[in-house]
Amino acid sequence: MQYPNTLRLGDIRPGRNPRKYFDPAKMAEMIESVRTQGVIQPVLVRPLEDGSHELVAGGRRVRAAREAHGDDYAMPVVVREMDEFEARSLALIENIQRDDMAPSEEAVAAAEIVGMCQGDRDEAARQLGWTRAMLDSRLALMNCSASVLEALNTRTIKLGHAELFAAFTKEQQDKLLPVIVKEGHTVADLKNVLERASCSLAAAIFDKADCAGCQHNSAAQAEMFGESIGTGNCTNRNCYNEKTEKQLDATATGLRDEFQTVRIVRPGDNHTRIQLVAEGTKGVGEEQAKACYACQNFGAAVSGLPDSLGKVYKGQCFDTVCNMKKVAARIKSEKTEPVAAKAASAGGSSKAKDATKADKSAAASPAPEATVVAESDRVKTYRVALWRKALRREVSQDAALARRYLLAVVATGQARSIDAGPVNTVWERLIDDKPAVGDFGKAATSAAALDADAEGKMMISITLSAIQGVDVSYLMQMCRHHKLDLAKHWKLDKEFLELITKSEMKVVADELGLRSAMGDAFKKVFAKSKPEVIDALLSVDGFDYAGKVPKVLKF
Incomplete structure (x- = not known):
């Protein structure tokens, strides 16, 4: 297909430019250059299904051209076929590789790329051409409050300030920021406050029984910052962090019997997970949702963020790219349905409201049941060995x-x-x-x-x-x-059951006939711990285990 070399500027839809701050002086220089010489380097756009075009890379050139020449300007373009994921990825990489991007904007873009890499920070760093340390440093900024990020964008505070602010709760950040700016405190000043006052015992998620008589349990000396920081803090940061990490690990461990994937999410992991919902604007559809419950990327997140430390979010999808494509496929499918069928099945606006309510309460809702056993790497390894x-x-x-x-x-x-x-x-x-x-x-x-x-x-x-x-x-x-015939070589064993969640064990129990054999005791058994469930499933009186193989082990 032959694409045009130019497009009317007003016909180019805005893209997803990760930049929020544009240096006024540099922007003025570009506008003047475009006014006198025009746009020399074409912008990158992609064609959409409705015949229009969306901007992928070149946001500053578009801004300058619009200011200098208006919407009728013939904008030089390179048109490339790409899906939404490719467009987003390319836009992020293109912008982040420019040396004048604000650190806060780099953080947002880098976090999206980490999400596209399913949380693999090493792969994200490789794509960005950064060291892992550089990536982690930028991602930490994702815990900064909006006011702190704005101050960093406008160069009101230094990068060192923002990196330290990220360790505080957002409420603390917003209290401290005006003091830092007004009184001109240095990065070293803020570091001193962090070391003395960021470990709030009131917010601690671990057992504080041993902290009562500890010599490091003292009120923060806040004469420099007034009431910005509360009292009752631990001044031994290493001990505090160690106990916090142990509690986060314990919380995550307790969820692994229930979910295929459990992760502790940190600053910068914003785009590595999404709440799985069937309906609403972010819904994947009822049937697809059932399949997602059995995916190895479905599970729970434990927050390692200061504002929600230790909080558990169940029903999470950790493959955000796949989720995005499933949502797009559902929307496209709905658009192709006859209008009458849509009216009959949509159920009006109340359905959307119900979906919204379900989305908001999802963190506290019970985990959906698996419909099949997920083909996790551990299950695949076991199966191939068999x-x-x-x-x-x-x-x-x-x-x-x-x-x-x-x-x-x-x-x-x-x-x-x-x-x-x-x-x-x-x-x-x-x-x-x-x-x-x-x-x-x-x-x-x-x-x-x-x-x-x-x-x-x-x-x-x-x-x-x-x-x-x-x-x-x-x-x-x-x-x-x-x-x-695998039935001649295998029967249900502890090794296999330990590889799957309790929810998946119910699927296996149904397939092998164990649920029927256990009768009323089945529900009571699954209210117990995973080791107790395994022992019960392997010792059902009168049940013949021979000759029964679950679907996930078959070739």
Whole structure:
């Protein structure tokens, strides 16, 4: 498709420019330049479904052109096809790599990129070209109050001030900021206050029984800052932080029996999670929501932020990009429905209000039940090990079958998967001599001396090594061709149950028939701790565990 080289400026929709502050002097210079020479470097836009175009990169040039020439100006453009996620990512990276971006704006942009990387800060730092320390320093600014960020944007305070402010609650920040600005206190002054007064015992989430008589429990000396900082603080910051972290870990650990993913969220993790809802403007749809409950990225967040320390948020999606695409797909699907069908099913504005209420109360609502067992990395590892073990066990009983499978493995280019180590062990046992590495003649002579039975054992050992080493996709092909019956090799065990949540155990119990076998005791059992639930599921009187395999373990 041929795209235009210019577009009428007024026809370009605003994009998602992460910049909020534009230096007045530099902006004036750009406007004057554009007024006399026009825009030399094209801006980047993307085409939308309705035929319009949205700005992706070049916000300052657009501002300058509009000021200098108005909406009828023929704006030079580069048009590129991209989805919403690609546009957002490119806009963030493009802006953040410019050296005149405010640190607070860098923090907001970096936090979005961390979200797009599913919370992987190392990957986000790589994309930004930053060190991990630089990234963490910027992300810490995300805990600054709006007034502190504004002061940083306008250069009223220094970056060092803002980094220290981030350790306080937003209420404390807003009380301290006017004092810092009015009296001209240095970064060192603020650091001194932080060290003495930020560890509020009233806000502590750990058991404070040992703090009552501690020598570090004292009222903060606040003569410099009046009533900005309250009393009853711990002056041993290291001890305070250590106890806080232990309590956060304990809270997270208590949730891992219930959810697939549990994370402690820190400043800068703003975009790494989103409340999963079925309806409303951010809803993924009823059916999709059910599937999301079983996703390995579904779970709970424990706040490590000063303003909500220790608070638990259940029903979180930790793949915000996937969630965004699901919401977009739901909206697109609804737009294509006939108007009459939409009117019949929408239920009016009350439905939207109900969704909004549900969204607000989601943090305190019970966790939704899983509908399937999530294919987490741990479950996948367990499952693949089961497939390899079962197939190896059956092939080891039939030398002719092993020979056929080995020929097929070699013929399909999978010989590289054969590990010589286990094969050499069998060779040494059969021939009573170590294999001659690099000496083909000696090895061939030794192989010729093998009788039929020993040769068959060697074929089996080579095939078993291949089964252990082939890629998972190829292993699945082997299992399906062999018509491997996992029921002959597996029954419910503690190792498997420990890999899944209590909610997922209910799914397994339904699939295997355990819920019916347990009757009225089933609900009572699941009110207990995870270890007690596991013991109960593995000791149901009269239940035949043999021959029953849950869907998540099948190939």
